[in-house]
Amino acid sequence: MSDTRTPSSCRLAFTVNGRAVTLEVAAHALLLDVLRERLGLKGAKRSCDMQVCGACTVLIDGAPVSSCTYLAAEADGARVLTVEGLGDGVALDPLQEAFIEHGAVQCGFCTSGMLMSAHALLAEDPAPTRERVARYLRGNLCRCTGYGKVIDAIVACGRRQGAQA
Amino acid sequence: MLRPFALYRPTTLPELGDLLAEHGSDAALYAGGTELLLLLKEGLLHVRCLIDVKRVQGLGEIASDDGAITIGATVRHRAVERSPLLSERCPLLAGAAAHVANVRVRHVGTVGGNLAFADPHSDLATICLDFDGAVSLWSPGGERQVALADFVVGPYETARRDDEILTSVRLRPWPPGTVGAYLKFGVYERPTLGVALAVTMSPAGQVSEARLAIGCVGPRPRRFHDVEQRMIGGTAGDLADAARSLADEVAESVDTVADLHGSADYKREMTRVFVRRAVATVAARAAGRDLHERYAHTVVV
Numbered sequence: 030m031s032d033t034r035t036p037s038s039c040r041l042a043f044t045v046n047g048r049a050v051t052l053e054v055a056a057h058a059l060l061l062d063v064l065r066e067r068l069g070l071k072g073a074k075r076s077c078d079m080q081v082c083g084a085c086t087v088l089i090d091g092a093p094v095s096s097c098t099y100l101a102a103e104a105d106g107a108r109v110l111t112v113e114g115l116g117d118g119v120a121l122d123p124l125q126e127a128f129i130e131h132g133a134v135q136c137g138f139c140t141s142g143m144l145m146s147a148h149a150l151l152a153e154d155p156a157p158t159r160e161r162v163a164r165y166l167r168g169n170l171c172r173c174t175g176y177g178k179v180i181d182a183i184v185a186c187g188r189r190q191g192a193q194a
Numbered sequence: 195m196l197r198p199f200a201l202y203r204p205t206t207l208p209e210l211g212d213l214l215a216e217h218g219s220d221a222a223l224y225a226g227g228t229e230l231l232l233l234l235k236e237g238l239l240h241v242r243c244l245i246d247v248k249r250v251q252g253l254g255e256i257a258s259d260d261g262a263i264t265i266g267a268t269v270r271h272r273a274v275e276r277s278p279l280l281s282e283r284c285p286l287l288a289g290a291a292a293h294v295a296n297v298r299v300r301h302v303g304t305v306g307g308n309l310a311f312a313d314p315h316s317d318l319a320t321i322c323l324d325f326d327g328a329v330s331l332w333s334p335g336g337e338r339q340v341a342l343a344d345f346v347v348g349p350y351e352t353a354r355r356d357d358e359i360l361t362s363v364r365l366r367p368w369p370p371g372t373v374g375a376y377l378k379f380g381v382y383e384r385p386t387l388g389v390a391l392a393v394t395m396s397p398a399g400q401v402s403e404a405r406l407a408i409g410c411v412g413p414r415p416r417r418f419h420d421v422e423q424r425m426i427g428g429t430a431g432d433l434a435d436a437a438r439s440l441a442d443e444v445a446e447s448v449d450t451v452a453d454l455h456g457s458a459d460y461k462r463e464m465t466r467v468f469v470r471r472a473v474a475t476v477a478a479r480a481a482g483r484d485l486h487e488r489y490a491h492t493v494v495v
Contacts, residue, residue, distance in 0.1 A: 036200035036201050036202050036243065037198060037199075037200045037201075039201065055198060056198070056199060056200055056201035056244075057196040057197065057198050057199050057201075059196065078235065079232055079235075080228060080232075080295070080296070080298060080299055081296075081383050083296070083298070086298060089301075092272075092301040093297055093298045093301060094298050094301055094302055095298045095299070095302075098227065098228065098231045098232060098235070099227070099231075099302065100201070100227065100231070102201055146297070146298075149297075165297060167296055167297075168295070168296020168297060168298055168299070169296075
């Protein structure tokens with residue numbers, strides 16, 4: 030069935046960080062705005078607004094996307110993961126621990142996007158090399174850390190999880 | 195901010211055809227949106243509705259038949275990158291797909307959207323030219339095939355009519371004994387220059403067929419058939435020796451245009467440099483070696 034009756038708005042039924050959400054959104058609503066303004070999830074940031082910087086990265090069914098240039102309507106039926114869903118509210122995710130341990134955070138603006146991209150990478154390749162991490166994060170810009178410590182953190186997290194597996 | 199629009203999501207081509215007929219120039223075909231949504235956000239394009247093509251059946255396959263490969267319009271760059279079929283039959287395309295923009299764009303952006311948008315600063319069309327690419331265009335009146343060389347007319351301009359949708363691109367994989375390389379250069383998100391070169395070596399070790407396409411520097415990507423002809427008959431060593439003169443010949447005839455990536459003269463000189471490098475790379479590969487030279491701001495596939 031094609032949904033052509035009320036094309037200027039869409040009914041979304043999806044999960045956000047494991048929680049089922051049903052929402053009526055405008056057809057032209059961007060996922061980033063729905064997450065930030067309707068659901069109060071401010072982790073994903075609007076920065077370049079053109080899919081270059083990665084600050085708005087969230088995962089759709091495990092795949093990283095730029096939520097700034099992604100229609101909310103596309104998320105219907107999907108599993109959306111934002112940085113708020115990484116930890117459980119008390120304990121941090123191992124990636125977040127690794128970022129802290131390695132000093133991979135300075136101003137923090139890019140961090141949620143970095144974490145989400147890294148999360149997707151580790152799901153694909155649990156113990157990536159430095160080269161693989163650097164290439165995967167090519168689309169996540171940081172203007173403070175110089176990337177070295179971010180890469181250190183992700184490589185170390187992968188190695189640690191690999192050792193536990 | 196996006197201005198309001200309606201979003202239609204047909205599931206069949208006839209349904210899509212009806213929507214195109216009804217809305218005409220008020221509508222834009224929408225797949226990944228990685229280019230379209232940017233235009234809408236910037237206010238460079240105004241439409242009343244988007245027609246999402248992703249739910250239309252039959253547009254999402256990568257298939258092999260009759261020795262050719264067909265890639266459906268809604269196949270994502272990431273699927274091209276990870277397709278075992280393409281890695282085996284069109285390895286240059288699969289390899290280059292891994293370097294399109296960034297991983298987020300590759301998860302969302304589609305092959306059909308990329309070709310139909312015809313941004314001159316793109317890799318896909320240039321590489322597909324080396325596979326003698328042809329697109330299928332469907333309209334309620336019927337389907338037609340158009341060679342990619344004729345499909346891309348100019349910057350953001352194609353031979354697609356308003357009532358048509360690009361449904362797939364068909365590629366002719368290279369014969370056995372073919373080696374190729376794609377070199378792209380740029381400091382921005384989109385490439386400044388792309389050179390795709392492939393040569394087929396005969397059992398006697400001579401070039402029997404050559405394919406050279408260059409993109410990004412001019413209004414549209416194109417093949418250089420005269421220069422390809424000059425490569426035929428030579429050995430890998432001859433090819434390596436001719437790198438400089440072949441590059442000069444391309445630089446003479448390439449049609450460059452000035453834009454934010456550089457002046458027309460700059461692009462002509464960069465074309466000279468990168469054709470020389472591409473020829474050297476392919477000549478080495480044809481001789482069973484690999485060049486491990488690293489060039490600044492350059493991806494070598």
